[in-house]
Amino acid sequence: MSLRIVVCVKYVPDATGDRHFADDLTVDRDDVDGLLSELDEYAVEQALQIADEADDAEITVLTVGPEDAKDALRKALSMGADKAVHVEDDDLHGTDVMGTSLVLAKAIEKTGYDLVICGMASTDGVMGVLPAILAERLGVPQVTLLSEVSVEDGVVKGRRDGDAATEQLEASLPAVVSVTDQSGEARYPSFKGIMAAKKKPVESLDLDDLDIDADEVGLEGAWTKVDSAAERPARTAGTIVKDEGEGGKQLAQFLASQKFI
Amino acid sequence: MAEVLVYVDHVDGAVRKPTLELLTLARRVGEPVAVALGPGAEATAATLAEHGATRVLTADAAEFADYLVVPKVDALQAAYESVSPAAVLVPSSAEGKEIAARLAVRIGSGIITDAIDIEAGDEGPVATQSVFAAAFTTKSRVSKGTPVITVKPNSAPVEAAPAAGAVEALAVSFSDKATGTKVVSRTPRESTGRPELTEAAIVVSGGRGVNGAENFALIEGLADSLGAAVGASRAAVDAGWYPHTSQVGQTGKSVSPQLYVATGISGAIQHRAGMQTSKTIVAINKDPEAPIFDLVDYGVVGDLFEVVPQLTDEIKSRKG
Ligand SMILES: Cc1cc2nc3c(=O)[nH]c(=O)nc-3n(C[C@H](O)[C@H](O)[C@@H](O)COP(=O)(O)OP(=O)(O)OC[C@H]3O[C@@H](n4cnc5c(N)ncnc54)[C@H](O)[C@@H]3O)c2cc1C
Ligand SMILES: Cc1cc2nc3c(=O)[nH]c(=O)nc-3n(C[C@H](O)[C@H](O)[C@H](O)COP(=O)(O)OP(=O)(O)OC[C@H]3O[C@@H](n4cnc5c(N)ncnc54)[C@H](O)[C@@H]3O)c2cc1C
Numbered sequence: 116m117s118l119r120i121v122v123c124v125k126y127v128p129d130a131t132g133d134r135h136f137a138d139d140l141t142v143d144r145d146d147v148d149g150l151l152s153e154l155d156e157y158a159v160e161q162a163l164q165i166a167d168e169a170d171d172a173e174i175t176v177l178t179v180g181p182e183d184a185k186d187a188l189r190k191a192l193s194m195g196a197d198k199a200v201h202v203e204d205d206d207l208h209g210t211d212v213m214g215t216s217l218v219l220a221k222a223i224e225k226t227g228y229d230l231v232i233c234g235m236a237s238t239d240g241v242m243g244v245l246p247a248i249l250a251e252r253l254g255v256p257q258v259t260l261l262s263e264v265s266v267e268d269g270v271v272k273g274r275r276d277g278d279a280a281t282e283q284l285e286a287s288l289p290a291v292v293s294v295t296d297q298s299g300e301a302r303y304p305s306f307k308g309i310m311a312a313k314k315k316p317v318e319s320l321d322l323d324d325l326d327i328d329a330d331e332v333g334l335e336g337a338w339t340k341v342d343s344a345a346e347r348p349a350r351t352a353g354t355i356v357k358d359e360g361e362g363g364k365q366l367a368q369f370l371a372s373q374k375f376i
Numbered sequence: 377m378a379e380v381l382v383y384v385d386h387v388d389g390a391v392r393k394p395t396l397e398l399l400t401l402a403r404r405v406g407e408p409v410a411v412a413l414g415p416g417a418e419a420t421a422a423t424l425a426e427h428g429a430t431r432v433l434t435a436d437a438a439e440f441a442d443y444l445v446v447p448k449v450d451a452l453q454a455a456y457e458s459v460s461p462a463a464v465l466v467p468s469s470a471e472g473k474e475i476a477a478r479l480a481v482r483i484g485s486g487i488i489t490d491a492i493d494i495e496a497g498d499e500g501p502v503a504t505q506s507v508f509a510a511a512f513t514t515k516s517r518v519s520k521g522t523p524v525i526t527v528k529p530n531s532a533p534v535e536a537a538p539a540a541g542a543v544e545a546l547a548v549s550f551s552d553k554a555t556g557t558k559v560v561s562r563t564p565r566e567s568t569g570r571p572e573l574t575e576a577a578i579v580v581s582g583g584r585g586v587n588g589a590e591n592f593a594l595i596e597g598l599a600d601s602l603g604a605a606v607g608a609s610r611a612a613v614d615a616g617w618y619p620h621t622s623q624v625g626q627t628g629k630s631v632s633p634q635l636y637v638a639t640g641i642s643g644a645i646q647h648r649a650g651m652q653t654s655k656t657i658v659a660i661n662k663d664p665e666a667p668i669f670d671l672v673d674y675g676v677v678g679d680l681f682e683v684v685p686q687l688t689d690e691i692k693s694r695k696g
Pocket of ligand 1: 123124125126142152154155158177178179180210211212213215219232233234235236237238239240241242243244245246339486487488489507508516
């Protein structure tokens with residue numbers, strides 16, 4: 116029996132670019148280049164490894180995002196995923212985590228799944244909660260923040276490195292997993308992979324296809340509201356000294372003047 | 377006055393500092409009612425009362441330790457239903473955020489994560505967040521349901537404000553999903569004897585420039601002279617020189633201490649995401665062009681192998 120894996124990937128503004136907000140206080144996506152969130156590459160990688168170990172598996176990559184988000188799907192397909200689903204709708208502009216998770220949950224149910232794999236966090240919103248919400252919405256176990264993961268005989272096992280302890284976790288499929296950047300370096304797409312990706316199917320869905328009303332998502336439907344966003348004032352230039360034998364002592368003097376010693 | 381639920385992060389009854397900070401913030405929006413779960417829950421009451429908890433709801437059951445996250449969500453939901461609070465505040469640990477998020481969906485509420493401040497507003501609590509690697513500061517509200525907000529460590533002072541802190545047993549019936557994810561084993565992290573990274577007032581971090589696991593003894597020496605926690609960049613962690621649990625940055629810990637000392641760290645955007653909100657920033661780096669120098673209050677351009685030992689000695693002699 117085939118193992119159906121859905122990997123959730125997010126298209127995000129490049130963190131090394133000049134990220135900022137648009138007038139409606141949503142993320143300005145026009146001025147900054149977007150890409151597949153680097154942390155989701157780890158999710159794709161683990162999906163590929165799990166699929167390799169399975170007798171028969173199929174990997175679908177799924178994103179909720181604007182037209183350009185297809186770039187993120189292409190990257191994941193060129194890494195080796197089999198097909199893609201793109202949820203795209205003008206009414207999605209400004210959706211918060213509750214709306215996004217609703218759309219993802221419906222799209223995952225429509226696609227069919229045994230295992231959902233997410234990144235540990237997006238590199239823009241960085242909430243790190245979407246996988247847990249997805250598990251709640253789908254009514255399946257959450258096996259999240261894993262630095263090691265494996266699937267065998269319908270059971271997912273993983274290692275979670277928490278603040279206070281390292282835990283070994285176990286749950287039956289279907290389940291939602293998220294993986295950290297410690298789970299294993301993500302592969303680069305090969306030339307063959309890039310060429311093959313061009314022929315792989317990308318299905319487009321809109322809110323109607325998922326039976327979601329426009330007022331459940333978007334800026335209007337959001338359950339949170341951003342009132343203001345201000346650029347952090349530039350730090351006042353600090354004192355910089357060149358070490359000419361006394362650098363450590365000079366720094367100690369500074370720390371003492373600030374009452375740290 | 378309306379009540380506000382505060383989720384308690386504790387280890388066998390010892391309340392962690394971020395929870396005490398939450399109680400300070402909670403008092404701005406209502407009367408704090410603390411929810412403490414697991415072994416030692418009742419033992420938290422005295423500390424929580426001293427810091428403003430009017431009531432402490434406690435529950436203990438094997439489920440809290442044996443299964444991941446969901447049993448705690450069930451318990452927090454039971455508390456929510458019995459209290460009908462004006463807001464729910466949870467510390468921004470990885471687990472805290474997941475508990476808060478699942479509660480928010482269940483009770484039909486929006487969620488704000490990683491707040492660095494909370495004030496009372498006309499339409500409910502207003503949360504400040506520091507986003508895009510601390511390049512922007514936003515103010516947001518939950519516009520649907522009861523605000524669920526998670527708060528980062530070091531976001532508020534710990535203030536004594538004695539209150540009744542009456543212990544009440546919380547009745548919890550676990551959902552059928554509670555036992556979905558089994559915790560097969562748990563290995564507690566060994567204590568280093570140093571302050572907890574996310575809670576420390578001073579953090580000394582080492583990067584690729586430290587050039588070897590054995591050289592981290594230098595960083596530890598400096599940290600110990602200041603009573604600081606030790607952090608590391610991802611480059612140092614990936615090289616295996618220091619444990620991953622000490623990584624500072626986007627995918628590591630986010631720290632906001634009074635003083636952050638970066639040694640041999642270039643200051644990549646992903647590292648800055650985790651330390652840029654530190655009050656005072658100091659760097660030692662041999663490259664005058666390193667981006668970290670854009671952030672510093674005081675920087676030394678120099679070889680860390682010269683500067684750090686001299687600094688450590690000077691601190692020790694000044695402290696006598
Ligand atoms: C700076 C900023 C602050 C925000 N603050 C809040 C807030 O306080 N409250 C709130 O409700 N919303 C907030 N949002 C919106 C929220 O980030 C997005 O709605 C959202 O997509 C889910 O959160 P995340 O991207 O932070 O996901 P995370 O929980 O960090 O993402 C974890 C994983 O979920 C998957 N995933 C996330 N989004 C998608 C997607 N669109 N398509 C496919 N997979 C996905 C990926 O696998 C990802 O690795 C904020 C957004 C930004 C940019
Ligand atoms: C998705 C993603 C997430 C990431 N998350 C994190 C994260 O959480 N935390 C993190 O730190 N990084 C993270 N990174 C990695 C980040 O981009 C950088 O690669 C990393 O921070 C570099 O670490 P570094 O500053 O120690 O090393 P380098 O950039 O190599 O810098 C080393 C510095 O040491 C200096 N140096 C060398 N020798 C000496 C000497 N003898 N004396 C003084 N100075 C010396 C050099 O001048 C240089 O500036 C992430 C990257 C990605 C893509």
